[in-house]
Every structure is written in C-alpha cells, then in structure tokens.
Amino acid sequence: MGRRIAASRLFAPVRSLFSGNASLESNRHLVRHFAGLARPKEDPCTWKERMEKIRNIGISAHIDSGKTTLTERILFYTGRINEIHEVRGKDGVGAKMDSMDLERERGITIQSAATHCTWGDHQINIIDTPGHVDFTIEVERALRVLDGAILVLCGVGGVQSQSITVDRQMRRYDVPRLAFVNKLDRTGADPWKVIEQLRKKLRHNCAAVQIPIGLEDEFQGLVDLVHNKAFYFTGTHGEIIKEVEIPQDLVAFAAEKRHTLIEAISEVDDVLAEKFIADEPITANELLAAIRRTVISLKFFPVFMGSAYKNKAVQLLLNGVIDFLPCPIEVSNYALDQKKKEEKVELTGSPDGPLVGLAFKLEEGRFGQLTYLRIYEGVIRKGEMIVNANTGKKVKVPRLVRMHADDMEDIQEAGAGEIVAVFGIDCASGDTFTDGSVKYTMTSMNVPEPVMSLAITPANRDSLPNFSKALNRFQREDPTFRISLDQESGQTIMSGMGELHLDIYVERMRREYKVETTVGKPQVNFRETITQRADFDYLHKKQSGGQGQYGRVIGYIEPLPEDSEKKFEFENMMIGQAIPSSYIPAIEKGFLEAINSGSLIGFPVERVRYVLVDGAAHSVDSSELAFKLAALYAFRQCYAAANPTILEPIMSVELKAPVEFQGSVTGDLNKRKGIIVSSGQEGDDCVLMAHVPLNNMFGYSTALRSMTQGKGEFSMEYYQHAQVPKETQQKLILELKKTKG
Known part of the structure; x- marks a missing residue:
C-alpha cells in the first residue's frame, strides 16, 4: 500500500514525499527529517540539544561543478524558496544565491553568500562559495568559520x-566533509573514476554510500548502501x-560496494572493525x-551521487548532512587569551x-557596512554593547x-553555533568581538598574496571621490x-589574484x-632575493650643529x-x-624598511636573514633614528x-583540450617557458598540468581558443615564486631603466 506524507507549510513546494509500495515503517530514516516541521513547540530545549540541531556547512568546488545549482535545489526542497531558477538567469531571475547582476550575467559566483x-x-x-581561483579568499574565510562542508x-x-585547492583549504581548517x-x-x-581520483589525487580514505541506477541519459535514481534501499x-x-x-x-553490485564501504570504514574505526573481522552482520x-x-x-x-540540475538525490544528500556532519559542539574551537x-x-x-564571535566577511549593504559574524560562545543581542x-x-x-x-x-x-550579520559596526575582516569580560581573539585566516597588478585611474576627475570610495570599500x-x-x-x-579578479572590480566600479576608469597594462608582482652571504660594517655618522x-x-x-x-628573518x-x-x-x-624595495627592479626582497653580530654606539649622538638608518643603509x-x-610568480595551469590539438597546445606552453608536469587523457580530451610563469600567460584564453577552435579550457592558480632566467632578469632591469628615462 502506497504512503504519502504531506510536509508542513515550510515545505510548501513538496506536495508529496513518497509513492510506491514502501511502508511508512521502512521510510523511517527519511521521515525523521520531516517530522520536526509539524511538531508543536514544547518546553525550551537545553542549549546542548539546540546545538545538536544546527549544521554550519559550506558548498565548495571547482568552477562549473554545480555548486550554486545544488544550493538552489537545497533551498527549494527545504521550502526556503518556492521556485527554482537557473544559474545564468535566462529567465531574467537567476539563482537566489547569485544576487549580483555580474554573477547572473557571467554564470559564476563571485561573492560567497550565506543562507x-x-x-x-x-x-x-549554508555558505555558497565561488569556484574560480581568483576568488579563493571567499572560500578561505567561509571554511574558517564552518563546521562541515560538501565538496x-x-x-x-x-x-x-x-578541487585540489579547495580540499587543501579544508585540510588547513580541519573541516569534516562529504x-x-x-x-x-x-x-x-x-562516478567510480571520480572516487578513484579522490583516492589517488587527494589521498582520501573514501567510498561510495550510494550507487547510481543508470548513468547519463538513463540516470533514474540511487541505491542507498547504508539502508539497502533504492530511491x-x-x-x-x-x-x-x-x-x-x-x-x-x-x-550483487550493491552488495560488493557495501562491502567496500564497510571495509574502508573498518580500517579507521575499531568498533566496526571488530564486527567486520568477526564477519558479523552490520545493521544500518x-x-x-x-x-x-x-x-x-x-x-x-x-x-554521495546525483544530479542537482535534473533534481535527483539532493534530498538524500541533505539527510547525509544531518547524519554525518558535526554540530557546532562536536568541533573543537579555540580562542587565544590575550591576557595570558x-x-x-x-x-x-x-x-x-562570555560572548565570542568572529567577523569573517564584510559587505557594503544598503544600510551601511554589513558584518558577518560566526558566534562561538555566549549570546549576541540586539541593542547590547560588544567589544572589538x-x-x-x-x-x-x-x-x-x-x-x-x-x-x-x-x-x-543569536547563540553559539549561529551565523548572523550585524549592521553599523566598524571593523576589519578577522576581528573578534566579545562582551568585554574576556580578551579573546580567534586565530586569523590564511590570506594569499596578490600575484597581479594594474595601474588604474578615473577617466574623469569629477569621479575621484567615488573612485576613492569604491577602492576603500573593496579593500x-x-x-x-x-x-x-x-x-x-x-x-x-x-x-589581486588574477585578470578576472581585477576585471570584476573595474566592472563593479x-x-x-x-566611475569609468582607464586601466594600464597588467603588471606581474615580482620579488627579489639574494643567493649568497654578504657581510656589512656600516657607520652612520652625521654632525650638523646640535645633537x-x-x-x-x-x-x-x-x-x-x-x-x-x-x-624574512632578523636575528x-x-x-x-x-x-x-x-x-x-x-x-x-x-631592515624591514630596506627590504620593501630591492635595487634590481624595486620589488620587495624575500627569503633573506639579517644577522647583527656587533656594532657601536655614542653616549650622546646615538638614537633610534640613527640606528634605523644605519641598518637600512x-x-x-x-x-x-x-x-x-x-x-x-609561477602558476599551476590545468588545461583540457581535444586530443587532436595536443601538439599545438604543448608547443605553445613550451614557447611560454612552461614545464609540463603531467599529461593524461579523459575520453576524447587530453589533460595537461603545467607550471608556467604568470608573465607569459597574459592573453592565453584568446590564444587557446584560436588554437583549439574554441574547444579548449584552462584554469590556473598561484604555485610559487621562482628565480627568473638570466636573460629575463637583464630584460626586466633594462625595461626599468627605460621607464626611468
């Protein structure tokens, strides 16, 4: 006999949940997620029970993997929105989480959005984060405050x-993930190829908890390996x-994959390992x-598996978020006591x-600065005083x-475990707020160094005030x-982090x-360093009347x-x-002032240790200024x-193009002084990984399109700073001399 369970008004879009011959009893593992919607309010829960009902998650991925589409489906199935809209906004609306016009036009996420x-x-x-590497800071600060994530x-x-970058960021903040x-x-x-890549490329102990029923055009549903049911x-x-x-x-295939799942968990869980070794049956x-x-x-x-665009399996993923990802009190969070x-x-x-909250993201809202806060302890209340x-x-x-x-x-x-926003508070990204009874600060985020620069000027002098306002806000x-x-x-x-990053800010301006602007030629952020030891013995002496x-x-x-x-290091x-x-x-x-600008091309000096072994001072004429200048000179x-x-800066470039263009693409990378790190084949496409100097990558998207008849695509991210060849060094020094005239 078929069963239908009506959701409450919060679950308005979903008129019926189950059909078919399944009994309500067998659906218990799904029903429990909906039961709370119709439950009348009872006595207030204890704070621990309240915290157990909270999940703070981020959705992160490589560009164009379907993060925003997935978030849109999650919002629909949970009753948060009543209609589904697609990412590129063809219907004039666009995905809910891509609220900027630029995001809807380009079909990419630029700013992380919370809901x-x-x-x-x-x-x-939920925080939906960008996939493009130029906006990696949005992923970084989201992961800093989240308890779990979906990759x-x-x-x-x-x-x-x-995907590799995002996974590295998740590891940095010890974020449990699905x-x-x-x-x-x-x-x-x-999906089996993807799981193999997760094991080999990301070195994860992973296994499928579902298997698909059909693939490509024949993808119909999933088999849940935990409950041994098909959906x-x-x-x-x-x-x-x-x-x-x-x-x-x-x-037979489901039994084999369930055995693989249990085996993978048994390797790291003693409780399950005992039953697995004893060959005892393992319940759901x-x-x-x-x-x-x-x-x-x-x-x-x-x-987990599915197709967000085709509206398949998102509900089971939500069950997985509740079942497997931690609540705020299951994750260890630490503050630093500045008094100790x-x-x-x-x-x-x-x-x-005591109240402890971290300001992890700032936005210019309609009513002033909007500060996103993750509350870690205590309660924040409207109208109360808080301390930065x-x-x-x-x-x-x-x-x-x-x-x-x-x-x-x-x-x-709002209490601990919640993510909220506050208006009218002047602070910087990464500031900690308390109620004043303690002086705690949260550990800071990792902020990558910019790799590209542009000279920018307003086209009209009358635009200067707005130009300054825009730059201050974006910073x-x-x-x-x-x-x-x-x-x-x-x-x-x-x-900034790349051409797209800076282009977006010019367009937003x-x-x-x-403000219409004139933009100069992109400039690479070079650095200088030394390759051998050099001694110094410098006396700074000046006498011109008085001290x-x-x-x-x-x-x-x-x-x-x-x-x-x-x-750099001072010793x-x-x-x-x-x-x-x-x-x-x-x-x-x-010393720190001296390394701000090297003498070769005027860029900051890195990887240098300054060791002081001796010196001399004068009882009258010595001063802090005298020794500062002595160290600098x-x-x-x-x-x-x-x-x-x-x-x-050397960029790690991943490139995908049809196999017939592999020769011309490889030849072009060699011309750009790129080093091919790995090459492989996926279907009819060749996949290349290369390390290429950023200075040689300008205009590459146009070149790649023309080489591959528009079929090639690439992504790049910062890899490291490396020594330039001697001829490049001479060329850069000559260019600097010419500009100085």
Whole structure:
C-alpha cells in the first residue's frame, strides 16, 4: 500500500514525499527529517540539544561543478524558496544565491553568500562559495568559520585543479566533509573514476554510500548502501521520492560496494572493525554511527551521487548532512587569551559563557557596512554593547539579521553555533568581538598574496571621490585586493589574484559607483632575493650643529632556505652591550624598511636573514633614528655583493583540450617557458598540468581558443615564486631603466 506524507507549510513546494509500495515503517530514516516541521513547540530545549540541531556547512568546488545549482535545489526542497531558477538567469531571475547582476550575467559566483534553511527539526546554515581561483579568499574565510562542508565534483570532469585547492583549504581548517558527485546525467559521467581520483589525487580514505541506477541519459535514481534501499525521484521537480527494493540486476553490485564501504570504514574505526573481522552482520544504524564517527574525526570521506540540475538525490544528500556532519559542539574551537600570552582556550559553545564571535566577511549593504559574524560562545543581542577585542572599541549592536543571500530577516538574539550579520559596526575582516569580560581573539585566516597588478585611474576627475570610495570599500571587503601608490609615477596600483579578479572590480566600479576608469597594462608582482652571504660594517655618522647621529652596525645577510615558511628573518647574535638593547628594535625596523624595495627592479626582497653580530654606539649622538638608518643603509650597501636575483610568480595551469590539438597546445606552453608536469587523457580530451610563469600567460584564453577552435579550457592558480632566467632578469632591469628615462 502506497504512503504519502504531506510536509508542513515550510515545505510548501513538496506536495508529496513518497509513492510506491514502501511502508511508512521502512521510510523511517527519511521521515525523521520531516517530522520536526509539524511538531508543536514544547518546553525550551537545553542549549546542548539546540546545538545538536544546527549544521554550519559550506558548498565548495571547482568552477562549473554545480555548486550554486545544488544550493538552489537545497533551498527549494527545504521550502526556503518556492521556485527554482537557473544559474545564468535566462529567465531574467537567476539563482537566489547569485544576487549580483555580474554573477547572473557571467554564470559564476563571485561573492560567497550565506543562507539558512530547515530540514526536519534541524537548522542548516549554508555558505555558497565561488569556484574560480581568483576568488579563493571567499572560500578561505567561509571554511574558517564552518563546521562541515560538501565538496562538489563534476561526474565528468572529476577532481580538477580547484578541487585540489579547495580540499587543501579544508585540510588547513580541519573541516569534516562529504563529497557529492554531480552531473551524473551528463554524457561521459563516471562516478567510480571520480572516487578513484579522490583516492589517488587527494589521498582520501573514501567510498561510495550510494550507487547510481543508470548513468547519463538513463540516470533514474540511487541505491542507498547504508539502508539497502533504492530511491527514484519523480514529480515536476523531483520532489516525490519513491522507495523500493534494490533492482535485481544491481543486487550483487550493491552488495560488493557495501562491502567496500564497510571495509574502508573498518580500517579507521575499531568498533566496526571488530564486527567486520568477526564477519558479523552490520545493521544500518551501526553503519550510520561508524560513518559519523569517522567523518567527524577526519578519517573517512563518504561519497554521495546525483544530479542537482535534473533534481535527483539532493534530498538524500541533505539527510547525509544531518547524519554525518558535526554540530557546532562536536568541533573543537579555540580562542587565544590575550591576557595570558595568547594561551589557547577551548570554547564550549555554552550560552552562559562570555560572548565570542568572529567577523569573517564584510559587505557594503544598503544600510551601511554589513558584518558577518560566526558566534562561538555566549549570546549576541540586539541593542547590547560588544567589544572589538582587536581594537578595544566598544560598539552597540543596532541591528541583528539572519541572511538569505541578499535578503535579511531581523532577529533579536543569536547563540553559539549561529551565523548572523550585524549592521553599523566598524571593523576589519578577522576581528573578534566579545562582551568585554574576556580578551579573546580567534586565530586569523590564511590570506594569499596578490600575484597581479594594474595601474588604474578615473577617466574623469569629477569621479575621484567615488573612485576613492569604491577602492576603500573593496579593500575592506576583500583582503586579497590591495591598493598602493607608485611613488615615481604617482599612479594608483590595484593588485589581486588574477585578470578576472581585477576585471570584476573595474566592472563593479563602473556599475555600482558610475566611475569609468582607464586601466594600464597588467603588471606581474615580482620579488627579489639574494643567493649568497654578504657581510656589512656600516657607520652612520652625521654632525650638523646640535645633537648628531651616530650608529654603527656589523653583521651579514644570507638567503633563507627555499622551503622556509618565513619570508624574512632578523636575528640579534651580538654578545655584550656594544649597542644598547633599546636600539635593537630600531635596527630591525630599518631592515624591514630596506627590504620593501630591492635595487634590481624595486620589488620587495624575500627569503633573506639579517644577522647583527656587533656594532657601536655614542653616549650622546646615538638614537633610534640613527640606528634605523644605519641598518637600512647597511643592507643597501651589501645587497649587490649578495648576488641578488629576481623571483617571478609561477602558476599551476590545468588545461583540457581535444586530443587532436595536443601538439599545438604543448608547443605553445613550451614557447611560454612552461614545464609540463603531467599529461593524461579523459575520453576524447587530453589533460595537461603545467607550471608556467604568470608573465607569459597574459592573453592565453584568446590564444587557446584560436588554437583549439574554441574547444579548449584552462584554469590556473598561484604555485610559487621562482628565480627568473638570466636573460629575463637583464630584460626586466633594462625595461626599468627605460621607464626611468
């Protein structure tokens, strides 16, 4: 006998959930997620029970893997939106999470967007992040505050270059994750190839928790390996889930893949291993519990499957989010106590604890600056005073909202584990807010260095005020977007993560601030370094009436190892008090000022250690300024003797093109001084990985299109700074001399 379960008004789009011959009892593992929607309010839960019902997740992937399409389906199935719109906005609306016109026009996500929805009696806070490497900071700061993530992979493309970057970011912040192999309806889709790539390329202990029923045009549904049931998705938007027994032709394959799943978990979970070794039957609940334990401990990576675009299997993925990803109190979060020399303090998530919240993202809203906060402990309330732990400033919370892309819902308070936004607070990205009873700061995010610069000037002098406003706003919102002034030319230089990154900001300036700009030729952010040790012995002495200046420094500079995490290092190896200790900070300051600009082409100097071994001071004429200048001039004096060289940014380029164009594509990469790291074949396409100097990659998209009749595509991300060849170095130095005239 068929069963239909009507969802509550929050689940309005889904008129019926199940059809077919399945009983309500056998559907219990699905029903539990919907039961909470119709449940009347009872006594207030304890804070731990409330926290157990929260999931903070991010959706990340390589560009064009279907992240935003997946988020759109999640919002629809959870009743957050009533209609589905596609990413490129062909219907004039566009996906809910792509609220910028530029995002809808280009069909890409530029800014991460936050939303929240309800699945059963659980609240899910979601951040949809960009896939393009130029906007990697959006992924970085989202992962910094999330408790779990979904790594979306294209069923055809598999693990691509940005998938590797995103996975590296997830590892950096120890984020438990699920994989969702999307686009199984596409020609060439192969989930087993993707799982193999997850094992080999990303080195994950992973296994499928589902198998597809058909692929490509014949993709109809999924077999759930945990519960040993098959699911089909029907209805206009796949909202009717039909649960049946596993088709006979898939029973043996499902048993084999379930055995593989149990085996992969048993390798890292002692509880399941005992039953597996004893060859005892393993129930669905035992398997569920084992998967959850191993996902939270980062030892296992379950792989889900489906097609977001074709409305298949998204509901089962939501079940997986609830079942396997941690709630806020299952993840260890630490703050640094500034009163106790940055001693680590574990945050429990208790509402009775002191307020601790991290400002992880800033936006210019309609009513001023919008600050996104992740609350880690305590409660934030509208109208109360909070303290910026980084600056010590007290501010009032004038308005507290919960975000739904560019819409907002006013709330009176929010507790630990929640992601909210506050208006009217002046702060920087990465600042920590408390209630003033403690001086805690959260650990900062990893911010990559910009690799490309453009000279930019407003086309009209009347636009200068808006031009300045735009640049200030963009800098506050995006830590990878930097503005500087070229001292010699007087030009404004904007630096970012790539051509697209800077192009988007130029376009936003025109649209949002009505400022037309003139943009100069892109400039690569070179660096300088030294290759050998050089000694210095410099005396800074000046006497021109009144107190003079006297400072002598003796020591050497030497290169740091290439694998050193530090870009520069100052070391005081002086024995005795030849220079009073009060002047040592001034000497370090002089060194830091000196490395801001090398003498070859004027770029910052990296990978250098400055060692002070001796010196001399004067009882009357010595001062901090004298020793700062002595250190600065000493560095400049010995820099040439240290055999300086120029470093250029090298990009990791992943390229895909039809096999017939492989020869011309490879030849072109060689011309650009690229080094082919690996090559392979996917279907009719060749896939190349290469390391290429960024300076040689300008205009590559146009060149690739013409070489491959528009069929080639590539993505690139920063890999490292490496020494330029001697002829390139001479050319760069000559170019600098010409510009100086």
